[in-house]
Amino acid sequence: MFSGNQKISCRQLYRNYTAGLISLGALLAPLAMNRENLTQILWALLFLGAWLFGTVYVPRPESVWIKALCYVHYWVLGTMAARMTGLLIREFLLDGTGLWLILGWFYIFCFYNLYKGAECRNRVSEILFPFFIVLLLFLTAMMWGEVDLKHCFELRLSADVRQIEAGYQLFCWLGAVQSLWHLRGHTAPEGKYGKTVGKVWLAGASVILAFSIFSYGIYGDAGHTGLVFPMASAMTLAHFPGKVVGRLDALFVFAWVIGLFLLCSTLLAPLQDGEPDTRKKYLMFALLAASYAFALNPSFMDWGQEFIYMISTPLQILILLSGGLRRVGKYGRRMLAAILLPVLFLTGCGGQELEDRSLVTSVCVDPGQEGTYRLTFGFGAAEDNPVEPFETEAGSLREAKEVYDEKYQKNMDFNHLKNFYFSEEILYLEAFPKLLEELQTDGAYSRGTSVYVTKAAAADEAWEEEQPESGMPLHRILNAWYNKESCTIPVITEDHRYKGEVSWPY
Numbered sequence: 116m117f118s119g120n121q122k123i124s125c126r127q128l129y130r131n132y133t134a135g136l137i138s139l140g141a142l143l144a145p146l147a148m149n150r151e152n153l154t155q156i157l158w159a160l161l162f163l164g165a166w167l168f169g170t171v172y173v174p175r176p177e178s179v180w181i182k183a184l185c186y187v188h189y190w191v192l193g194t195m196a197a198r199m200t201g202l203l204i205r206e207f208l209l210d211g212t213g214l215w216l217i218l219g220w221f222y223i224f225c226f227y228n229l230y231k232g233a234e235c236r237n238r239v240s241e242i243l244f245p246f247f248i249v250l251l252l253f254l255t256a257m258m259w260g261e262v263d264l265k266h267c268f269e270l271r272l273s274a275d276v277r278q279i280e281a282g283y284q285l286f287c288w289l290g291a292v293q294s295l296w297h298l299r300g301h302t303a304p305e306g307k308y309g310k311t312v313g314k315v316w317l318a319g320a321s322v323i324l325a326f327s328i329f330s331y332g333i334y335g336d337a338g339h340t341g342l343v344f345p346m347a348s349a350m351t352l353a354h355f356p357g358k359v360v361g362r363l364d365a366l367f368v369f370a371w372v373i374g375l376f377l378l379c380s381t382l383l384a385p386l387q388d389g390e391p392d393t394r395k396k397y398l399m400f401a402l403l404a405a406s407y408a409f410a411l412n413p414s415f416m417d418w419g420q421e422f423i424y425m426i427s428t429p430l431q432i433l434i435l436l437s438g439g440l441r442r443v444g445k446y447g448r449r450m451l452a453a454i455l456l457p458v459l460f461l462t463g464c465g466g467q468e469l470e471d472r473s474l475v476t477s478v479c480v481d482p483g484q485e486g487t488y489r490l491t492f493g494f495g496a497a498e499d500n501p502v503e504p505f506e507t508e509a510g511s512l513r514e515a516k517e518v519y520d521e522k523y524q525k526n527m528d529f530n531h532l533k534n535f536y537f538s539e540e541i542l543y544l545e546a547f548p549k550l551l552e553e554l555q556t557d558g559a560y561s562r563g564t565s566v567y568v569t570k571a572a573a574a575d576e577a578w579e580e581e582q583p584e585s586g587m588p589l590h591r592i593l594n595a596w597y598n599k600e601s602c603t604i605p606v607i608t609e610d611h612r613y614k615g616e617v618s619w620p621y
Contacts, residue, residue: 125311127237129318130244132292135381136319137251138374142199143288144323154273156327158282160320163289166435167316170296171309173438181434185297186385188427190406192291193382195419197221198410200375207368210588215411221376222407228380229399236384240377247377250370255329262332270331284420287428291382292319296435473502473525479536479573483508486546490515492527493577504577512553529559534586535566536573536607542619551596554589564589568617571609595619 144156176182201218209217228236292315299308383406385399409415477493487508492515494502505523509515516527541547554560565586569576587604595602603616 124237124241125307127241128295128298129311129314131237131240131377131381132295132315133318134240134244134247134374135378136289136292136315137248137322138371138378139196139289139291140319140323141251141326141371142203142375143285144327153270153324153327154278155281155285156323157272158279159285159289160316160323162283162286163292164316164320166286166290166293166432167295167312169435170293170299171312173296173435175297175299176434176438182297184427184430185294185434188423188431189291189294189382190402191419191422191427192288193379194406194410195416196291196375196382197225197379197406198416200372200379201410203368203375204372206588208365208372210591211585218407218410221379222403224376225380225383226400226403228376229384229403230396236380239380243373243377247370247373250366251374254367254370255326258329258333262329264332266332267328270328284424287420287423289319289323290423290428290431291378293431294381473505473519473523473527474531475527475529476531477534477536477577477579478512478532479504479569479575479577480541480550481538481573482540482544486510488515488541488550489574491574491577492519493579504574506574511550513557532560532564534576534579535564535589536569536576537566537604538569538571538573539606539617541573542568542604542617548596551593555593555597560589566592566604567607568604568619569607575611576607592619 144159176185197218201214201221204217204221205212205214228239295312295315383403385402409419473494475492475494479491479493481489481491483489487510489506489508490512491504491506493504505519507515507518509518519525519527541550566589567576567586585605587602592602592604594600601618601620603618605613606615606617608614
């Protein structure tokens with residue numbers, strides 16, 4: 116970070132990093148509640164607390180090479196956070212706008228914030244923090260009517276090692292606040308650095324737990340399967356003010372983007388003392404331009420996560436651990452090793468087993484007989500191991516899932532659901548609103564899932580995992596249904612081409 120010629124206020128430090136931690140927590144922690152429990156979140160917060168505790172007692176690294184390694188870690192995290200911010204904006208605020216344009220706007224403001232130096236950046240965070248917190252809490256309070264406290268009794272703790280693995284991965288993301296370490300010794304007053312770090316962890320951990328339990332109270336054990344942004348999707352359930360569904364999500368995302376903007380500015384800021392000279396500001400521009408280019412590439416998220424899970428986070432831990440071993444006594448070495456070393460053993464762990472789950476990527480709905488639907492579920496699989504779609508007639512999606520679970524002894528997992536396909540006949544059936552009501556009340560279906568209308572049988576699209584054209588987000592159709600308005604849905608012709616739109620009158 117640029118530290119400038121003056122010391123950084125502990126108050127500014129607290130507000131900047133707390134806003135970033137809360138933003139990431141609201142983005143990621145609720146996803147951990149999907150058919151799971153609080154265990155992995157507690158592990159993640161424990162790992163984060165151990166790391167921040169270590170930075171209080173271990174001096175920051177001064178080596179240029181170590182700083183460069185650390186910056187690469189923050190740069191990758193910042194790029195992934197920026198991409199998620201762009202997707203969030205496109206999903207809930209600027210639907211139909213190109214991601215390149217949204218991210219371009221975002222990065223221009225990030226560059227300006229960094230170009231003006233540390234003092235400007237910290238002032239911006241200090242000014243925006245109260246607005247960010249108050250608006251976020253106010254909008255969350257407006258959702259209290261959607262919470263069912265009975266769901267909280269379903270929460271449980273688990274000793275499964277997979278929860279520790281998932282907790283480590285969440286910690287890798289929350290470790291965005293690790294750059295606090297590089298500001299040690301440059302805060303005013305210096306003696307309050309440890310207290311400030313503790314306040315950041317306590318505030319962030321409290322809000323992360325609150326958001327997780329809050330979202331679980333809305334969706335229950337059905338989980339957030341398929342929900343890319345659980346907290347923002349929850350706002351589409353609200354009928355406040357009046358009958359305008361989905362306006363709370365716009366305000367909520369607006370406040371959320373403020374926190375993510377502060378987080379990305381912090382992550383992408385170079386790790387150096389003093390304000391940068393002109394030459395280094397050109398370097399900063401080049402780094403941000405490269406980050407922008409990578410953020411536009413969807414595959415960056417996959418290898419970026421592997422990089423922080425397997426390489427950069429273990430390196431960060433080793434750097435902190437080695438610095439601590441040189442500085443503390445025998446008792447301190449044992450304490451640091453006991454706290455930080457176990458995390459290293461998690462880096463070689465794989466993901467959760469999927470043997471008992473079938474990953475649904477598409478749901479196709481055609482008219483059935485005697486008031487039923489002919490439902491076809493497409494599954495994601497490797498190209499050399501295709502999975503046949505499952506087809507059945509049922510009166511509802513829930514009934515179809517129960518038939519599948521009983522027949523195959525597996526659970527349908529909608530975490531990767533991308534597309535709904537409705538045959539054109541379905542739109543005009545009297546029972547169609549009942550299907551929409553099921554999609555509205557069942558938290559397993561993401562409000563951001565793309566919807567298409569097919570001229571031929573919808574089941575013909577079950578093999579398609581990716582579509583070249585964007586569909587209509589499900590939450591927009593739900594809004595139109597609730598407000599008794601009309602909307603247009605993209606059409607797939609009989610020869611699988613995209614041609615025009617069909618209007619669905621309520």
